[in-house]
Structures are given as structure tokens and as C-alpha cells.
Amino acid sequence: MASSQNEQDNRRYAVAAGVPMLEPSDSQEAYNFTLLAIEVSERWGVPILLRMTTRVCHSKTIVETPGYAVPLAPAAGFVRDIPARVMIPAYARPAHHRLRAKLAEIAAWNEREGPNTTTAGSPEFGVITSGISYQHVREALPHAAVLKLGMTYPLPLSAMREFAAAHPRTLIIEEGDPYLVESARTAGIAVESQPEIFRFGELNAARVARIAAGDLTPEPKPMPGKPPALCQGCPHRTVFTALRDLNCIVSGDIGCYSLGVLPPFSAMDTLVCMGASIGVGLGLRHTLPPDEARRVVSVIGDSTFVHSGINGLVEMVYNPPATGHVLVVLDNGTTAMTGQQEHPGTGRTLHHSATGKFVFENVIRAMGIEQVHVMDPMANPQAFQDLVQSCLASGELAVIIARRNCLLAAGAIRQYEKCAESDKNVQ
Ligand SMILES: Cc1ncc(C[n+]2csc(CCOP(=O)(O)OP(=O)(O)O)c2C)c(N)n1
Ligand code: SF4
Structure with a gap:
């Protein structure tokens, strides 16, 4: 939840998709597990989920490359294998059987020689953990015996069972959903789980110490930031000033x-x-009473539009709301x-050299929107507000492209444009 819109636990995807999962706990493991992921993937012909979490990505630890032979990518070449790649039902049914058989083999390999380690400690108190939570456990509970799981799907359930049986108290520490706890209990392994309040937000050493101590006193609220x-x-x-002043309902x-x-x-x-702004805006237009529907505007950035917003525009043309709709592309x-x-x-590659350009107004017109306006919203803010108002009043489908470079990027964009121009002249 560092900056995104939902707090989710991607470990569920590994189970849903039948994809083995590796969870590094520091930079060294991020390196080693990437190589291991390639090995496992090549050996069983399956993709691997290398699960990175915020604190692993935002921390740095020394990485040694201990002469590990980096597997070379096989030479590219097309080998026809229709039953493996064309998932019509006749091929998909046996493919599912093959996948389950591979996962069973990978589970057995994980038990025998997977990247799971045990740290000796108290014979009374053991912790099963994985990923970044391992670092917090070592810091907060140095006396505990620890089973650290490196491959968390398929799980090494026998190793977990053995470890839990060897400790009168076995606690599972994990960030996010109770994925390990549920898996262990489903397999009949007796483990202690952490209280629900620790499901929210990231873990840290202090929180892990509180979990182990059963401390449920309210946590101090973080200082409000700017x-x-x-x-x-x-x-x-300028765009949001206009939408506010026009009392729009903004998707x-x-x-x-x-x-x-x-x-x-x-x-x-x-x-x-x-990409949800257009679909959600259309839903509001279709369902709200007409007086409110007429106030609805969808707002989407240029990058977001080409990423996935464009699909919503197809829907807008195909099922136009009775009151029309207004989309602003920023x-x-x-x-x-x-x-x-x-x-x-x-119109530039990620390395800023010139390439084919997706021209918003051309594509949007070609898709069937007749009212397409291009305007710099800062050149004349009142004119921009008037344009939004007249589009809303028209009751038709309208797209306004509010075109003005990001202030912080403007200097660099000018440089890229100059370079692209001089490249053209040289050619
Ligand atoms: C599915 C998904 N992928 C990636 C991101 C990360 N992300 C956040 S904002 C953003 C791009 C926004 O660019 P743009 O729409 O051009 O708006 P701008 O920031 O330039 O105003 C991306 C890729 C995300 N939030 N969701
Ligand atoms: S970086 Fe600043 S100027 Fe550029 S789009 Fe974001 S808020 Fe606007």
C-alpha cells in the first residue's frame, strides 16, 4: 500500500494459476532466486512467480555472485508443439493433468532440495515465515527457531509439519493474508496465527515482537505527513479547476x-x-437520473489511455448513453x-529515439467520435471551462484532449524533440 490503490496478496495468484512461487527476503536472494526460477522454469516448462514485496525492493544488501553458472537462454527458434500451445478444450484438458503432475513433482523437489532453510533456536518456540517477514523475525525474535520458506507454492508441507511437531509453540509470521496459516491448517498442521489487526499494512520488527507477545494494545498512529x-x-x-467549478461528477x-x-x-x-474511468463514467451515465447523468465526465491520462482506457472508448461508441458522454484525455x-x-x-521509444506515434485525435475520430477537441487548458483557462460546458450541454459523445506538457518534463521533452529533428535531418 506504499502508493497503490489496493492492498492485496499476490500469493493467491500462484495458487489460482498453478504457478510455482519463490519469495526472496533480501537482495542476495532476489539474485539467487531469479536464477533458480529460470532453472525450475526450464526443467518443468512452467512460468515461475518471483514474488517481490515493497521492503525487499526498497532495501539494499550486498550481493555476491558465487560463481553460480548463469543459465544461458536457449537459441531462439520455432519448434511446433500444437497440443502444448493451442488451448482448445481437446488440448487444454490433458494440459491441466500435465500441470498438476508437474506441480506434484515440484512439491516433492521443494521438500527435498528447495530453497527452504532452518535456523536453530529455542526448542520451545518456532516460527515459520517467508520473504521480508524473515528479516523482521530474526531481528525481533533472535531466540526463536525459524523455518524460512523460499518456495511458498507448492509448499513443503512435510517440512512444515515436522518443524511444527518439534516445537510446542509454532507461530506463523506473514505479511498480508493468512496464506501460510490457512495452508498449514488445511493440511492439519497445528500453528498459531497472528491477530487480524496485523493483516493491515506492512510488518516490521516492532510489530512482530508485539505479535509474539500477544500485545493487542492499539498501535501508535503514524505522524501526519504533508x-x-x-x-x-x-x-x-486548470482541468480540475474547471471540473470543480462546473460541479461535474468526475470518474x-x-x-x-x-x-x-x-x-x-x-x-x-x-x-x-x-483504465477504469471511461467504463465507470459510462455506467454512471447509463444509470443516474438524466439531470445527474449530464454532469458526468471521465478523465484519463495519456499513458493510461493507451494502456487500457482505449477499450472503454469502444464501449462508448457502441453503447452511447442517452445523455451522451464527455471524456477528457490529459x-x-x-x-x-x-x-x-x-x-x-x-512518438518516442523508452530510450527517447523517434518511432511511430499514436495520434490521439486521429485514432479517436477514426473510432467514431465526431466531437474531438484539442486544447491547451492553460492557454485560456476560461475557454477550456467553456468548452467542457458546451460539450456537456451538447448531449453528444465528446472527447477533449487537454494538451500541454507536464511542467517537470517539458525541458527534457524539448531536448528529445530537438534530437529527433536533427536525427531526421542527418538521415
Ligand atoms: C495496472 C497498473 N499498472 C501500473 C500502475 C502504475 N502507474 C501509476 S500511475 C501510472 C501512469 C500514469 O500516467 P498518465 O496516465 O500519463 O498520467 P500522468 O501521471 O502523466 O498525469 C502508472 C503506470 C498502476 N497503478 N496500475
Ligand atoms: S509531475 Fe507535476 S507538473 Fe508533471 S503532471 Fe505531475 S503534478 Fe503535473
């Missing part, structure tokens, strides 16, 4: 512009996941929130 805000001079500001999306939800704008009413020439990456609409 709330994030759109930069002064950000083009998104928002993910990017810097999500900050339009905060004061002084407070101009975003829904936000779910990347074309700030970059993927600002995640570090100013290029995207198909910039």
Missing part, C-alpha cells in the same frame, strides 16, 4: 491527476484502477507519475 499535491504550474490544475483514473481528488479541487468522485506528453517514461502517444 499531503501530496499537483505541482504549481501543472496543466492538470477519474490513475496518474498524477489522481491528485485532483484533494483540495483545493476535490474534483474526482471515483477511482478504481488503470495529454501531458509523458507518463509523469511513474518517472516520465515515454509511451506510444509521445
Whole structure:
């Protein structure tokens, strides 16, 4: 939950997809387990989930490369294997049997020689854990015996059973869902779980010490930080000022512009996941009473539009709401929130050299939207607000492309454009 929109536990995906999962607990293991993942993947012909979590990604530990032979990628070449790659039911049914057989083999391998380790400690008190939680356990409970699981799907249930049987008290420490606890108990292994309050947020050494001590006193609230805000001079500001002043119902999306939800704008009413703004906006248009439906506007960033928003536009053309709909595409020439990456609409590759360009207005017109407006929202904020108002009043389908480069990226974009121009002249 460091910066995303939901707190979820991806370990469930490994089970749902039947994909073996490795969980590194530091940088060295991130390195080693990546190589191991490739080995296991090549040996059994399955993809592997290398599960990284926030604190493993945000920490640095010394990495040694102990002469481990890095497996070479096989030479590329096409070998026809239709039953393995074409999942019509006739091939998919046996494929499922093959997958379950492979998972059983991988489970047996994990028991015998998987990346699971035991740290000796108290004969009375054992902890089963994995990933970053292992580091917190070692710091908070240095006296405990620890079974650290490196491959957590399929689980080494026999090793877990043996470890639990050897300790009168066996506690499971895990961040997020009670995945290990549920798996252990389903297999009849007696383990102690952590109280529900520790399911929320990340673990740390202090929280692990509280879990082990059964301390349920309320946790101190973190000091309030300075709330994030759109930069002064950000083009998104003008757009959200207009939407606020027009009292629009705004179906928002993910990017810097999500900050339009905060004061002084407070101009975003829904936000779910990347690309949802158009579908959610259309749903509101279809279901709200007409007076309210006419106030609904979907707002999406340029990168988010090409990522997955474009599908919503197909729906908008195919099932237009009776009151029409207005979509604002915030074309700030970059993927600002995640570090100013290029995207198909910039016409440059990730390394900033020129490539084919996705031209928003051309594509949107070609998709069947007749009212397509392109405007710099900062050139004349009142004109921009008037444009939104007239699109809302028209009762038709309208798309406004609010085009003005992100203030922080503008200098770099000018440089890339100059380079692309001089490259063209050289050619
Ligand atoms: C499914 C998914 N993938 C990736 C992300 C990470 N992410 C957050 S914002 C963002 C890009 C936003 O770019 P854009 O729409 O251009 O808006 P800007 O930040 O430039 O205003 C991405 C990829 C995410 N939140 N959800
Ligand atoms: S980084 Fe760019 S898009 Fe993001 S708030 Fe600042 S000016 Fe706006």
C-alpha cells in the first residue's frame, strides 16, 4: 500500500494459476532466486512467480555472485508443439493433468532440495515465515527457531509439519493474508496465527515482537505527513479547476491527476484502477437520473489511455448513453507519475529515439467520435471551462484532449524533440 490503490496478496495468484512461487527476503536472494526460477522454469516448462514485496525492493544488501553458472537462454527458434500451445478444450484438458503432475513433482523437489532453510533456536518456540517477514523475525525474535520458506507454492508441507511437531509453540509470521496459516491448517498442521489487526499494512520488527507477545494494545498512529499535491504550474490544475467549478461528477483514473481528488479541487468522485474511468463514467451515465447523468465526465491520462482506457472508448461508441458522454484525455506528453517514461502517444521509444506515434485525435475520430477537441487548458483557462460546458450541454459523445506538457518534463521533452529533428535531418 506504499502508493497503490489496493492492498492485496499476490500469493493467491500462484495458487489460482498453478504457478510455482519463490519469495526472496533480501537482495542476495532476489539474485539467487531469479536464477533458480529460470532453472525450475526450464526443467518443468512452467512460468515461475518471483514474488517481490515493497521492503525487499526498497532495501539494499550486498550481493555476491558465487560463481553460480548463469543459465544461458536457449537459441531462439520455432519448434511446433500444437497440443502444448493451442488451448482448445481437446488440448487444454490433458494440459491441466500435465500441470498438476508437474506441480506434484515440484512439491516433492521443494521438500527435498528447495530453497527452504532452518535456523536453530529455542526448542520451545518456532516460527515459520517467508520473504521480508524473515528479516523482521530474526531481528525481533533472535531466540526463536525459524523455518524460512523460499518456495511458498507448492509448499513443503512435510517440512512444515515436522518443524511444527518439534516445537510446542509454532507461530506463523506473514505479511498480508493468512496464506501460510490457512495452508498449514488445511493440511492439519497445528500453528498459531497472528491477530487480524496485523493483516493491515506492512510488518516490521516492532510489530512482530508485539505479535509474539500477544500485545493487542492499539498501535501508535503514524505522524501526519504533508499531503501530496499537483505541482504549481501543472496543466492538470486548470482541468480540475474547471471540473470543480462546473460541479461535474468526475470518474477519474490513475496518474498524477489522481491528485485532483484533494483540495483545493476535490474534483474526482471515483477511482478504481488503470483504465477504469471511461467504463465507470459510462455506467454512471447509463444509470443516474438524466439531470445527474449530464454532469458526468471521465478523465484519463495519456499513458493510461493507451494502456487500457482505449477499450472503454469502444464501449462508448457502441453503447452511447442517452445523455451522451464527455471524456477528457490529459495529454501531458509523458507518463509523469511513474518517472516520465515515454509511451506510444509521445512518438518516442523508452530510450527517447523517434518511432511511430499514436495520434490521439486521429485514432479517436477514426473510432467514431465526431466531437474531438484539442486544447491547451492553460492557454485560456476560461475557454477550456467553456468548452467542457458546451460539450456537456451538447448531449453528444465528446472527447477533449487537454494538451500541454507536464511542467517537470517539458525541458527534457524539448531536448528529445530537438534530437529527433536533427536525427531526421542527418538521415
Ligand atoms: C495496472 C497498473 N499498472 C501500473 C500502475 C502504475 N502507474 C501509476 S500511475 C501510472 C501512469 C500514469 O500516467 P498518465 O496516465 O500519463 O498520467 P500522468 O501521471 O502523466 O498525469 C502508472 C503506470 C498502476 N497503478 N496500475
Ligand atoms: S509531475 Fe508533471 S503532471 Fe505531475 S503534478 Fe507535476 S507538473 Fe503535473
